[in-house]
Amino acid sequence: MMSKDLVGFGDDLDGSTCRIGIVKTRWNPEVVDSLYEGVRAALNETGVKDENIYDTTVPGSFELPLAARFLALSRQCDVVITIGCLIKGETMHFEYIAEAVTKGLMDIQLQTTIPVIFGLLTVLTEEQAVARSKGGNNHGISWGKTAVEMALLRNAALA
Amino acid sequence: MMSKDLVGFGDDLDGSTCRIGIVKTRWNPEVVDSLYEGVRAALNETGVKDENIYDTTVPGSFELPLAARFLALSRQCDVVITIGCLIKGETMHFEYIAEAVTKGLMDIQLQTTIPVIFGLLTVLTEEQAVARSKGGNNHGISWGKTAVEMALLRNAALA
Amino acid sequence: MMSKDLVGFGDDLDGSTCRIGIVKTRWNPEVVDSLYEGVRAALNETGVKDENIYDTTVPGSFELPLAARFLALSRQCDVVITIGCLIKGETMHFEYIAEAVTKGLMDIQLQTTIPVIFGLLTVLTEEQAVARSKGGNNHGISWGKTAVEMALLRNAALA
Amino acid sequence: MMSKDLVGFGDDLDGSTCRIGIVKTRWNPEVVDSLYEGVRAALNETGVKDENIYDTTVPGSFELPLAARFLALSRQCDVVITIGCLIKGETMHFEYIAEAVTKGLMDIQLQTTIPVIFGLLTVLTEEQAVARSKGGNNHGISWGKTAVEMALLRNAALA
Amino acid sequence: MMSKDLVGFGDDLDGSTCRIGIVKTRWNPEVVDSLYEGVRAALNETGVKDENIYDTTVPGSFELPLAARFLALSRQCDVVITIGCLIKGETMHFEYIAEAVTKGLMDIQLQTTIPVIFGLLTVLTEEQAVARSKGGNNHGISWGKTAVEMALLRNAALA
Numbered sequence: 001m002m003s004k005d006l007v008g009f010g011d012d013l014d015g016s017t018c019r020i021g022i023v024k025t026r027w028n029p030e031v032v033d034s035l036y037e038g039v040r041a042a043l044n045e046t047g048v049k050d051e052n053i054y055d056t057t058v059p060g061s062f063e064l065p066l067a068a069r070f071l072a073l074s075r076q077c078d079v080v081i082t083i084g085c086l087i088k089g090e091t092m093h094f095e096y097i098a099e100a101v102t103k104g105l106m107d108i109q110l111q112t113t114i115p116v117i118f119g120l121l122t123v124l125t126e127e128q129a130v131a132r133s134k135g136g137n138n139h140g141i142s143w144g145k146t147a148v149e150m151a152l153l154r155n156a157a158l159a
Numbered sequence: 160m161m162s163k164d165l166v167g168f169g170d171d172l173d174g175s176t177c178r179i180g181i182v183k184t185r186w187n188p189e190v191v192d193s194l195y196e197g198v199r200a201a202l203n204e205t206g207v208k209d210e211n212i213y214d215t216t217v218p219g220s221f222e223l224p225l226a227a228r229f230l231a232l233s234r235q236c237d238v239v240i241t242i243g244c245l246i247k248g249e250t251m252h253f254e255y256i257a258e259a260v261t262k263g264l265m266d267i268q269l270q271t272t273i274p275v276i277f278g279l280l281t282v283l284t285e286e287q288a289v290a291r292s293k294g295g296n297n298h299g300i301s302w303g304k305t306a307v308e309m310a311l312l313r314n315a316a317l318a
Numbered sequence: 319m320m321s322k323d324l325v326g327f328g329d330d331l332d333g334s335t336c337r338i339g340i341v342k343t344r345w346n347p348e349v350v351d352s353l354y355e356g357v358r359a360a361l362n363e364t365g366v367k368d369e370n371i372y373d374t375t376v377p378g379s380f381e382l383p384l385a386a387r388f389l390a391l392s393r394q395c396d397v398v399i400t401i402g403c404l405i406k407g408e409t410m411h412f413e414y415i416a417e418a419v420t421k422g423l424m425d426i427q428l429q430t431t432i433p434v435i436f437g438l439l440t441v442l443t444e445e446q447a448v449a450r451s452k453g454g455n456n457h458g459i460s461w462g463k464t465a466v467e468m469a470l471l472r473n474a475a476l477a
Numbered sequence: 478m479m480s481k482d483l484v485g486f487g488d489d490l491d492g493s494t495c496r497i498g499i500v501k502t503r504w505n506p507e508v509v510d511s512l513y514e515g516v517r518a519a520l521n522e523t524g525v526k527d528e529n530i531y532d533t534t535v536p537g538s539f540e541l542p543l544a545a546r547f548l549a550l551s552r553q554c555d556v557v558i559t560i561g562c563l564i565k566g567e568t569m570h571f572e573y574i575a576e577a578v579t580k581g582l583m584d585i586q587l588q589t590t591i592p593v594i595f596g597l598l599t600v601l602t603e604e605q606a607v608a609r610s611k612g613g614n615n616h617g618i619s620w621g622k623t624a625v626e627m628a629l630l631r632n633a634a635l636a
Numbered sequence: 637m638m639s640k641d642l643v644g645f646g647d648d649l650d651g652s653t654c655r656i657g658i659v660k661t662r663w664n665p666e667v668v669d670s671l672y673e674g675v676r677a678a679l680n681e682t683g684v685k686d687e688n689i690y691d692t693t694v695p696g697s698f699e700l701p702l703a704a705r706f707l708a709l710s711r712q713c714d715v716v717i718t719i720g721c722l723i724k725g726e727t728m729h730f731e732y733i734a735e736a737v738t739k740g741l742m743d744i745q746l747q748t749t750i751p752v753i754f755g756l757l758t759v760l761t762e763e764q765a766v767a768r769s770k771g772g773n774n775h776g777i778s779w780g781k782t783a784v785e786m787a788l789l790r791n792a793a794l795a
Contacts, residue, residue, distance in 0.1 A: 218327070250439070535786070580742070
């Protein structure tokens with residue numbers, strides 16, 4: 001099923017030593033769960049060991065940055081993947097949440113030096129969410145590989 | 160009355176050990192008071208004790224982050240719930256306040272490690288505010304449960 | 319003249335012990351001076367003593383946050399009220415200034431723990447500025463009362 | 478030539494003791510150079526000594542905040558004036574640069590306590606840039622006077 | 637090929653002592669690789685030595701700030717050049733990423749004092765990306781020269 005990368009990765013990407021934190025939300029569970037499966041498949045493909053994956057669940061997107069920060073500071077993870085889905089609604093909730101969460105996730109990685117992978121879909125319709133979370137275009141695949149690459153980059157940079 | 164969650168929570172969510180700070184505004188009192196009741200009902204449903212709830216009131220939304228910070232740093236709370244309602248008006252006040260308050264609340268939780276629940280409606284009309292604060296769609300219910308879940312997550316993460 | 323609050327305040331709001339810093343701009347002086355008078359009337363109504371009010375003037379809105387920070391760190395004030403008026407013009411100056419100033423004022427109160435009252439009108443027309451600064455709808459009145467309330471809240475929180 | 482202030486300043490504004498840093502960009506040189514001349518004329522008018530003016534040039538607006546920070550931390554300046562001109566183009570470059578630079582300049586003055594004067598035109602057309610940089614409406618004049626006033630305010634506040 | 641500067645630089649710009657970090661993304665490789673060539677040509681033109689150039693590659697734009705921070709804190713670089721290309725798509729991903737990355741890059745340079753060159757195209761169409769990355773209008777050329785100038789400015793400022 002998961003054959004297409006949104007961006008090229010090296011064939012020799014080796015996650016066998018990487019410890020991965022994952023935070024996902026419970027809103028839009030069908031979309032988020034499929035993205036999560038994409039992430040897990042990519043981690044598996046690069047050799048990440050199941051016992052090195054730390055899962056956390058939070059209710060909504062505003063909770064992602066703090067949960068990511070807990071994982072980043074736990075000394076258990078080399079990288080944190082965040083997974084969520086915001087869909088534009090009638091009010092302005094989408095805009096303010098999306099902006100604050102994106103900046104919050106950026107702030108965390110800069111403060112902690114643990115890479116935070118931005119796996120938050122910010123879409124205008126449910127169709128857009130589905131199109132980016134299913135089958136060959138499942139964005140989770142790229143996020144999983146990005147996580148492994150950034151974990152390795154971090155460990156090399158701070159070695 | 161309060162039966163519908165906007166997002167799924169575990170049936171076994173147990174708030175009996177949680178200490179909860181609440182800050183609410185006095186603008187749009189009908190909306191805010193109803194949201195507050197939703198929060199309190201959810202806290203009650205998860206077993207939060209009344210003596211573990213710390214209430215603060217502030218005039219408007221720009222005051223929410225500082226009051227939330229006082230509660231976060233009081234060592235009395237495991238989580239802070241903010242409740243307010245911004246309605247788009249003729250000027251640009253809504254946009255600048257909403258952005259700064261949302262980011263301010265995010266900043267506080269990342270700085271203090273105390274989860275801050277984003278209970279600020281940012282709506283275009285009074286009808287939208289009512290629709291999200293009354294009856295089965297009262298957003299306060301989810302906020303209360305989110306607070307308990309995040310308090311437990313925090314205490315586990317930092318244990 | 320000043321009878322209408324934009325938001326309810328307690329009748330017993332007592333500013334007699336509060337030390338208040340005020341920073342106002344010199345742009346749009348008619349609007350700003352009227353807002354300032356509203357602030358002063360409200361402070362007077364709540365019993366703030368004249369000798370406990372510290373006035374600063376700055377040229378424009380971009381100067382408000384730094385001047386507010388000087389007052390906040392002076393140990394002379396329990397709260398700082400900012401007063402200014404940005405009116406949308408032909409260029410994008412309004413948007414970038416308004417956003418940076420609003421966030422700057424938020425940052426200061428969170429960093430210093432001194433409440434900063436957001437008294438910056440961000441309006442699309444001069445008419446909107448006048449409507450919010452004169453007579454019974456003079457926003458300065460609420461800002462003055464908000465300042466007293468937040469000064470008391472702060473002093474109680476940090477006692 | 479330079480007779481009109483965009484905002485009123487005291488006739489007795491005395492810059493004779495002020496040390497002024499100036500950072501200007503090299504994009505849109507005609508506009509920026511004219512703004513710079515306005516700044517210099519205003520500094521001269523208030524009695525700032527030539528030997529107390531520290532000039533820096535950078536290529537573009539994204540470089541302004543860091544160069545301003547170097548001046549702010551040099552212990553040679555009581556204030557830093559930034560001068561640049563962003564004109565809306567076909568892409569979104571204008572929007573993201575303008576927002577980050579404006580916030581960056583705000584952050585610097587709050588962090589260093591050295592006032593940073595916001596002399597960045599954010600305009601939609603070249604005509605708007607010319608109209609704000611030439612003759613009696615040269616914004617540089619107000620920026621120069623604002624710099625002197627804020628330098629004095631800072632030195633008084635921190636005395 | 638590379639004859640046109642987007643902004644003027646001194647003929648005597650001398651990069652022979654400068655150590656340059658470069659981070660580029662793998663999205664839109666044709667555009668990014670051409671920008672990278674422009675950067676390298678400009679570095680070469682100013683006399684930067686090949687052994688003083690440190691290259692890093694990351695998957696996407698959200699990874700740029702953290703990788704730039706690693707380089708900035710490596711003590712190996714006097715400046716970091718970031719190269720990437722964001723193209724507006726159907727969802728709001730472009731807007732939130734562009735804003736957070738731009739601010740993140742600004743934050744890094746202000747925190748570390750290592751200049752970060754903003755080489756991120758934020759364009760509405762692929763045509764706009766091509767027009768800014770090829771031939772005489774290759775923006776990478778200016779970015780390379782800007783890097784050398786800012787490295788020298790930094791080293792002088794902190795000497």
